[in-house]
Amino acid sequence: MEPEKILEKALLEGRKNLTEHESKQLLAAYGLPVAREVLTQSLEQALSAAALLGYPLAAKACGSKIAHKSEKSLVRLHLQDDAALEKAFQELANSPDAEGVLISPMIAGNRELVLGLVRDSQFGPCVMAGLGGVLTEVINDTAFRMAPVNEGEALDMLDELNGKAILGPFRGQAGADKSALAACLVALGRIGMEQEAVKEIDVNPVILGPEGSITAVDALVVLQARKVKP
Amino acid sequence: MINDIRLSPLYPMVNPQSIAFLGASNNFSAMGSTIFSSLRKAGFPGRLYPVHPKEKVVQGIAAFEKVEDLPETPDLAVFVLPTRLVCETLEACGVKGIRHVIIVTAGFREVGGAGLELEKQLVETAKKWGIRFLGPNCIGVTNPHKLLNTTFMRSEGSAGFIGLASQSGSFVTQMFNYLDRFKVGFSTAFSVGNSADVDIVDCLEYLGACPHTKVIALYVEGLVRGRLFVETAKRISIKKPIVALYVGGSETGRKAGFSHTGTMAGPDRLYDGIFRQAGVVRARSVTELFDFARALGSLPFAAGRRVAIQTHSGGPGAAAADACGRTGLEVPPLLPKTIEKLSAFVPHTGSIANPVDITYSKNPMDFFSQIPSALLEDENADMLLVYYLVPLAMVLRPIMSMGLDEETAAAHATRWLDEQAASLADLMGRHNKPIAGFTFRSITEHFPQALMSRGIPVFQGPEKAVRALWACYEYARLKSRLLA
Numbered sequence: 001m002e003p004e005k006i007l008e009k010a011l012l013e014g015r016k017n018l019t020e021h022e023s024k025q026l027l028a029a030y031g032l033p034v035a036r037e038v039l040t041q042s043l044e045q046a047l048s049a050a051a052l053l054g055y056p057l058a059a060k061a062c063g064s065k066i067a068h069k070s071e072k073s074l075v076r077l078h079l080q081d082d083a084a085l086e087k088a089f090q091e092l093a094n095s096p097d098a099e100g101v102l103i104s105p106m107i108a109g110n111r112e113l114v115l116g117l118v119r120d121s122q123f124g125p126c127v128m129a130g131l132g133g134v135l136t137e138v139i140n141d142t143a144f145r146m147a148p149v150n151e152g153e154a155l156d157m158l159d160e161l162n163g164k165a166i167l168g169p170f171r172g173q174a175g176a177d178k179s180a181l182a183a184c185l186v187a188l189g190r191i192g193m194e195q196e197a198v199k200e201i202d203v204n205p206v207i208l209g210p211e212g213s214i215t216a217v218d219a220l221v222v223l224q225a226r227k228v229k230p
Numbered sequence: 231m232i233n234d235i236r237l238s239p240l241y242p243m244v245n246p247q248s249i250a251f252l253g254a255s256n257n258f259s260a261m262g263s264t265i266f267s268s269l270r271k272a273g274f275p276g277r278l279y280p281v282h283p284k285e286k287v288v289q290g291i292a293a294f295e296k297v298e299d300l301p302e303t304p305d306l307a308v309f310v311l312p313t314r315l316v317c318e319t320l321e322a323c324g325v326k327g328i329r330h331v332i333i334v335t336a337g338f339r340e341v342g343g344a345g346l347e348l349e350k351q352l353v354e355t356a357k358k359w360g361i362r363f364l365g366p367n368c369i370g371v372t373n374p375h376k377l378l379n380t381t382f383m384r385s386e387g388s389a390g391f392i393g394l395a396s397q398s399g400s401f402v403t404q405m406f407n408y409l410d411r412f413k414v415g416f417s418t419a420f421s422v423g424n425s426a427d428v429d430i431v432d433c434l435e436y437l438g439a440c441p442h443t444k445v446i447a448l449y450v451e452g453l454v455r456g457r458l459f460v461e462t463a464k465r466i467s468i469k470k471p472i473v474a475l476y477v478g479g480s481e482t483g484r485k486a487g488f489s490h491t492g493t494m495a496g497p498d499r500l501y502d503g504i505f506r507q508a509g510v511v512r513a514r515s516v517t518e519l520f521d522f523a524r525a526l527g528s529l530p531f532a533a534g535r536r537v538a539i540q541t542h543s544g545g546p547g548a549a550a551a552d553a554c555g556r557t558g559l560e561v562p563p564l565l566p567k568t569i570e571k572l573s574a575f576v577p578h579t580g581s582i583a584n585p586v587d588i589t590y591s592k593n594p595m596d597f598f599s600q601i602p603s604a605l606l607e608d609e610n611a612d613m614l615l616v617y618y619l620v621p622l623a624m625v626l627r628p629i630m631s632m633g634l635d636e637e638t639a640a641a642h643a644t645r646w647l648d649e650q651a652a653s654l655a656d657l658m659g660r661h662n663k664p665i666a667g668f669t670f671r672s673i674t675e676h677f678p679q680a681l682m683s684r685g686i687p688v689f690q691g692p693e694k695a696v697r698a699l700w701a702c703y704e705y706a707r708l709k710s711r712l713l714a
Contacts (some may be wrong), residue, residue, distance in 0.1 A: 120496055122456030123504060146460050152714055153507055160506065222516035 004030045007197045007223070015064050016223055021102055023219040030187040033180065034216045037104035046089045047082060049103040055080050056106040058217075061092040062175075063099035067220060074098075076109045076201065078106060107215045111173070112205035113167055115180075115216075117147070117188045119199055121226075125192025127185050132205045133168065141161070142183065147189035154182035167208075174212035181214055199224035231440040237410075239362055240428065240436045243330040244373050244418055246305035248277040250297065250328065251320060253310030253335075255286050262304065262310030263289070264382045265334065265370075269319045272379035278539030279304060296322065308370065308380050313337035316366065317351050333365035334337025339424050340367050340490065341583040349426050355426055360373075369399035374416055375442050381421070390415025391527045392520070393443030395433035397422055397451045398490070401516065404596030407704040411673060413682035414524045417442035431455050431462050438466035443552035445527035447519055448474040448510075451487030452496065460508045467509030468712050469527040471705045474499070474510050475499045475519040509708040510692055511701050518697060522690060525698035528685040536562045537696075538584035538611035540601060547618045550668070550692035554615075557700045562610045570606040582612075598650035599657070606661035613699050614665045616654075620647065643675055651680035658686060664702045668695040 003026050010018050018026060023036040040060060050057055062072035069075050074095055076088035092101045097147075102175030119125050123200045130142030143160040145153050155226035158167055158178060167176040184206070191198055200222040209217050232238050251269070253262030266280065279300050279570035280288035286295055297307070297319065303385065306596040307328050309316060310530050321468040323331060338349040347626050356363050364370060370380030374389035383403035387410030396402055399421035402459050409415050417440055420433045437446045446466070453459050461474055477483040477712055479498025498688050505512045511526070513519040551561045561584050564572075571654060572582045575596040586605065589671060625643040658665045667681055669690040689695035706711065 120456065120500060122453055122496060123460070124501075126500060142499050144497075144500040145507045146457065146504055149507075152711055156506065156711065157503065160503065168697050170418065 001025055001046045003191075003195060005168070006065055007195060010064070010223060011025075011225065014063075017064065018221040018223065019064050019099070020060065020062050022067075022195075023201075023221040024216065026181050026191070026198075027216060027219055028186075030183050030191055032187055032203070032216055034219065035104045035107055037102050038125055039100045040089075040103055041100050043086060043089050046085060046101060046103055050082065050085055053103065053105045057085060057106050058106050059085065059088040059092055060102045060104075060130075060218075061095050061098040064096045065097040069122070069218075071188070071204075072149075073112075074150055100150050100169075104217070105219050107207045107209070109173075109207040109209040110168065110217075111176075111208035113214075114202070114204040114209060115184055115188060115206055116200040116203060117192045117198065118144075119192070122194060125189065127154075127157075127188045127192065129161070129181070129185055131161065131163045136204060145189075147192040149186055149189040151182045151186060153177070154185035157185060158180075158182070173208075173210040177212045177214060184214070188200075197225075214225070232435060234578055235436070235439045235441060238439055240330075240432060241362065242305040243332065243362065243428075244378070244436065246276060246330070246378065248279065248302060248304040249274070249298055249374065250279045250281055250294075250304040250307040250323075251288075251295070252281045252307060254280050255282055255285055256288060261334075261382065264378060265308070265310055267382050268379055268382055270375075272385050273377045273381075275377060277302075277304070280612070297324060297326050297328070300326065306330045306332065308332045308334065308431070309365075310334045313348065317348065318586065320355045320361065320363075320663055321354060321359075324355065327359050329359070331361055331363040331368040331370070333363055333423075334367075334369060334380075335365070336367040336423075338366045339621065340681070348422065350494050353426050360674055362428055363426070364424040364428045368421040369402060371419045371420050372402060372416060373403070375418075375554050386410050387415045388648055389442070391417050391442060391444035392419075392523045393417045393437035393440055393446045394419035394449070395422060395430045395437065395446070396420065396449035397430070397487075398427070398449055399423070401449045401519075405520065405689075407480060409520065409524075412520075412524055412687070416458070416529065417444075425454065425489055429454060429460050434459070434462050436468060438470065441663065444470060445523050446472045447523040448469065448472065448518065449516070450474055450478070450501075451478045451490060452478045453477075456496075456504070460504060463508035463510050463564075464712060466574045467705075471709075472508075472510045473513055473519055473522040473526060474505055475513045475516060476505070506708065507609065509705075509712050511704050513701075518694070521687075521698045524687045524699040525664070525666065525701055526705055528687060529702055530658065530662045531668070531706040531709075532664050533706065534697065535703045536560045536610055536611040536612045536698075537615050537699060538562075538564070538605040538608060538613070539615045539617075540588075540597075541617035542588050542590060542604060542619065543583050543595070543617065544581075544587050546670075546692060547587050547701065549615065550615055550696060551585055553696040555691045557696050559613075559696060559700055559703065564605075565610055567607040568604050568610075569606075572601060575604075577601050593645060595650075599653050602654060602657055602665070606657055606663050606665075610661070611661055613702065615695055615699060616667045616693070617692070618667045618669045618677060618681075620650075621671060622647070622676050637673050641645075647677045648680050651677065651684050651686070654681065655684035655686055664699060666695045668692045683686050 112133035116128040125147040143157040253265030279675040629639040
């Protein structure tokens with residue numbers, strides 16, 4: 001779907017953010033590598049999604065009022081077969097505010113990054129990169145640039161991280177595809193420049209695979225109703 | 231971007247031919263009188279017009295009752311008035327045709343409440359007449375090259391190459407004496423106060439075009455026109471270095487800054503990134519801001535991060551090497567040809583490695599010519615760091631032992647030290663690599679002064695010297711990235 005249509009629909013419904021699924025559709029439209037996923041409304045749909053994607057799978061409750069999924073136990077990981085999926089689906093579909101269940105393959109990799117976009121009152125849209133995962137706030141290792149950013153600036157952001165060694169070859173795993181990461185940051189900057197309705201984006205985690213590939217497995221796009229001064 | 235400084239909208243404010251002064255009297259304890267007196271003592275060569283409702287003569291200069299009575303339209307008006315009189319006086323200046331004003335008076339946005347409204351009125355009045363003003367709540371501008379100083383502190387030292395834009399007036403006034411100690415000075419320094427009109431971005435644009443300014447220093451509590459700042463700084467930093475201290479990134483600094491100038495601050499890591507993106511080298515403290523400014527204003531650019539260290543004592547050498555490692559600079563091995571060259575000058579007690587520790591000099595001249603020359607020729611070294619321990623008394627002793635009286639010996643000794651300083655400065659020029667010195671002795675001794683007045687900065691202790699060399703490397707790195 002076109003980014004404008006996704007945003008327009010959510011704004012018309014008076015929502016403050018996109019669902020996880022919509023957020024990823026928006027990011028994918030700007031070229032970010034997001035995990036393959038299927039939004040399902042019934043167990044039948046979930047099982048056929050599983051047949052398409054193959055186990056192991058992750059299942060997550062999806063809805064416009066759902067944030068902080070892991071804190072609310074709305075995520076089921078490492079599902080190995082139909083029985084596990086069925087149990088997970090029933091639990092998640094019946095959780096408050098669930099509008100559907102997202103089924104996606106488990107993405108391999110234990111290195112996690114966070115990418116994002118914020119709007120600062122003085123600098124306008126700014127892109128962010130950092131070490132991610134659940135410890136993002138604790139580690140607090142982030143780099144910012146004012147959007148738009150070019151590839152050189154994006155690469156310099158990665159170089160600014162104290163924990164940048166994690167992007168190199170690491171314990172038998174390949175170094176990160178830095179040009180792909182830089183392209184994500186450039187794209188986030190473009191969203192900031194082009195989409196007034198987007199207030200913030202949090203892509204966390206972005207999983208760094210053993211071969212250096214990058215995949216966004218969760219994302220949240222926060223909206224703002226009216227135009228604000230950059 | 232302005233290429234001719236005279237086209238800058240701030241030019242008449244920084245280079246006025248005539249100044250109307252509002253708020254000076256013959257009561258010498260008043261702030262306005264102190265500032266007027268310091269303006270006169272700086273030797274301002276232009277015409278001065280004190281305006282005072284009662285006094286006919288202020289500090290020996292004929293005064294005028296009202297702005298409208300002035301015999302000409304002055305280039306600049308300086309206000310040190312009670313807050314309630316500022317708006318109406320600005321209006322009178324507008325009528326008179328005055329287009330540049332410095333408003334020292336405080337009691338506006340920074341106090342909140344009615345101050346906010348008052349500042350809004352000020353901006354509206356200025357807009358109506360096309361007036362550009364600095365402040366309010368500032369101490370104005372100093373341009374030692376034109377003998378202009380609107381601050382209350384008497385200017386010390388000579389005109390220099392550091393252009394400053396500061397959200398604090400103290401980093402203008404307190405630095406006259408501080409910078410003089412290091413044989414550097416301001417080209418022009420702005421105290422922007424509340425930045426109701428002229429802000430740091432305007433000053434940056436001015437200093438970027440100012441021919442006397444070789445390096446720009448910024449003291450920032452919070453930037454308002456953030457996006458324009460980045461664009462402006464990007465354009466300027468590829469031509470001349472910009473260094474900045476930002477204090478709004480900590481919770482404590484943010485709160486203090488807000489009550490000081492009423493400026494909103496942003497997260498520390500955001501400013502880290504913004505500065506880096508704009509080619510601005512970020513300093514960590516006030517003293518480091520000026521350490522970086524004097525290094526970047528006088529040293530050639532560093533082609534890389536490799537430092538050769540020259541010392542005659544093991545401890546300072548090791549401490550300097552440690553500081554390099556912690557700062558992200560390298561201390562590479564010397565090339566075989568360098569080791570060969572040095573073997574002629576280093577006694578058997580010394581160590582020909584990096585750091586080069588000569589322990590004592592076979593010939594004292596070698597320390598200032600042959601040895602640094604060999605190190606600067608080494609393709610593995612991008613910069614040279616030298617530990618100096620040359621008190622005048624140490625040079626004096628052997629000269630006096632030759633039978634000369636103290637006065638003659640002192641003249642010989644200072645001349646000798648000057649020659650060594652000149653020799654090092656000459657080497658730096660020929661090799662086009664930065665040299666920095668460090669000492670634990672007083673920076674005001676003859677030898678460090680001789681070095682600094684020839685453009686080789688000397689620092690107290692290795693850590694400051696190493697950080698300054700890092701700034702040279704970092705600037706070169708940021709600049710090449712912007713030009714890529």
